[in-house]
Amino acid sequence: MSVTLGFPEPKTQRESTRSSRHTVEAARGEISDSAVRFLWEHAFRDLTVNELMAGTTLSRPAFYQYFSDLHELMESLLGQVESVMRATANPWIMGEGEPIAALRASLGGVIQTSVDHGPVLRAVAEAAPLDARLEAAWSAFMGRWNDAVCTRIEAQQQAGLIPEFDARRMANALNALDAAVLIAEFGRQPQGDPDAVLDTLHAIWVGVLYGSVPKRLPVSEVAQDMSTADSTPLSTRGDPTR
Amino acid sequence: MSVTLGFPEPKTQRESTRSSRHTVEAARGEISDSAVRFLWEHAFRDLTVNELMAGTTLSRPAFYQYFSDLHELMESLLGQVESVMRATANPWIMGEGEPIAALRASLGGVIQTSVDHGPVLRAVAEAAPLDARLEAAWSAFMGRWNDAVCTRIEAQQQAGLIPEFDARRMANALNALDAAVLIAEFGRQPQGDPDAVLDTLHAIWVGVLYGSVPKRLPVSEVAQDMSTADSTPLSTRGDPTR
DNA sequence: TTGACATACTGACGTCGTGTCAGTAGGCTG
DNA sequence: CAGCCTACTGACACGACGTCAGTATGTCAA
Known part of the structure; x- marks a missing residue:
């Protein structure tokens, strides 16, 4: 009826087993x-x-x-978005290259994912408090981010790059900040300006972690080509003419 | 039945007008x-x-x-909490005294309010996406914080105390951070540790705005007696034995 | 081709929470 | 005490959910 794009029912029936209407x-x-x-x-x-x-x-x-109910559907969508988002956040999380530039690249990737899937993230965040199971899934999702960021902070604390504060709590706070800002900016149409958001989030992360404002750094070294970020859409985008 | 405390139905009927059962x-x-x-x-x-x-x-x-529905009730509760919370945030908002110490005092006040009324704030935040009107009220609530913080940032930017970034966007981000952290820490029982949260939030705000970590400052000057904060309960607290 | 099975799918039902309304009861006024 | 006013309630209609018995559709065996 209103399928706008892509795979027109391949009907491969990969194992040639049972399947009457849909796989x-x-x-x-x-x-x-x-x-x-x-x-x-x-x-x-x-x-x-x-x-x-x-x-x-x-x-x-x-x-x-x-699906058992709408909440389980949202949980499934969250899983798909997460896999995309995790990949884009690798540079800083994995400790690749100069920290402040890597941080900017990671934030850029996460922002790009939010641009592509913001409404889904917003819906999950809004639906989470309505269902214990989805709430747990969202909590676990945020928890994995917290773990990754916390690990990175602790590593750089040991290297003397980051001041000695409570890494776990700081990671939670920074991730909560990202989630709130990204959902507010990209969770509904019209979406905000990704570049401005990147500047703001980068300023906060850098200011907190490295005790300086990013503008003191050579811009040429910080700038990254965002078009290389994975922007594969999770699914068919809404038809704007609808 | 289960009213635990306080005003046992004064029944003053202030104007001696109509009232059969309840005012x-x-x-x-x-x-x-x-x-x-x-x-x-x-x-x-x-x-x-x-x-x-x-x-x-x-x-x-x-x-x-x-009340027209549960959402309007929540809106009413939000209004009550807001009036308490605003009063406690005055020091930094009003530019009283040394900025970093004032900021700590304001954050402390907001945290105390969250300790007292966290579950209500959490409920409002969770309910807001479910109703357009409550969503607008929550948005306006956050907007007033954003305005106040933005004004303060711009004033201190002109005074050369704060770097030149997008003040509005930064205010939004910092307030979103506070809201997320406070609701997560104090929105349900058992509540988190107010002192640790204060340290974390203070570190973030100071790191971002003043480009340094608060520990570099004389602690004696930063410490404020939190017991002076207004902790008047919004309403009867839940009976823990229930 | 045909019978028979498996399963994707649906119409219809019971349940629950909401919001409303006509009607009642409790207190005030003269 | 008559009369009124309004706080209050029982009962209803509605909408969304989740389920189940039954139907339709495709597959396989003979």
Whole structure:
């Protein structure tokens, strides 16, 4: 009905086994697409199973064959976004190159992911408090970021690059900051300005961790080509003409 | 039934006018108390009008005489917390005394308010995305903080105390950080450690705004007696034995 | 081709929470 | 005590959810 793009039901039936109308894979994909499309245009509070399935070839009860409820669907979407986002944050997390430039590259990557999938992240963040299981998933998601950042901070503290504060708590705070800013800036249309957000977040991280403002550093060395960031869309983007 | 403390229905009927059972004031107060009590023990997602009114002497439909829905109730609670919180943030906001010490005092005040009313703040933050009106109220609440902080930053930028970055965006980011951290730390029981949170937030604000870590400053001058902070409870605290 | 099985799928139902309204009861006024 | 006013409630309709028995559709065996 309103499928806008991409894979027109390959129907490969990889193992030639049972499958009458949809592959489980395909059905979940179609439902996910509908959800993503919806969330680019509306808030999570307006997403009902009715509305969601109206955007697919299936009817409402079919939804419950693939997801136990809307929250589990959101959990699935979160997982997809996370895998994309993690990859883009590697430079600083992995300690590649000069720290302040690597930090800027990582923040840029995370920002790019937010530009591509902001509404999904926003929806997950909004839905999380409504369901214990999704809340745990969101908490775990943030926890993995906290662990990674905390590890990096501690490593650089030992190297004398970062002052001696409570690394765990600082990591939590900085990640919470990122999440709040990114969701506010890119969680709904019209989205904010990625470059301005990058400057702000970079200034904060650098100011806190390295005790200086980034502008004191050679810009030429800090600037990174953001177009190299992975911007593979999670799913079909919402049709703006809808 | 379970009212634990304070004003036992003064029944002053200030103007001796109409009032059969409750003053409007008293009824709204009783309902608010029940909500606050509930939110100290449970998440907003578990708060229903049924549950809420079971904690009062009234029945469910009576709720709708005093509030249009749960979201309006939350908006009312937010207003009460805001007035308390604003007062405690005065030192740095108003530019009283040495900036870094004033900042610590203001952060301390905000933290104290969060300790006293964290669950209410958490509930409002969680409920905001579910209702357009409450979302606007929350947004306005954060906006007033942003305005105040932004003004202060710009003033100190002109005085050469703070580097030249986008003040508005930075204020938004720092306030979003505070909100996220405070709600995470004090929004549910068991609450976090106020002193550790103060250290962390202070380190971030100082690192970002004044380009240094607070420990470089004389501690004796920074330390402030937190017991002077206004800790008047918003309402009856939840009974821990419940 | 046909029968028979497996399963993707759906119409219809029961449940729960919401918001409303007509009607009642409790207190005030003259 | 008559009358009124309004705080208050029982009962209803609505909407969304989650489920289940039953149907439709595709696959395999003979």
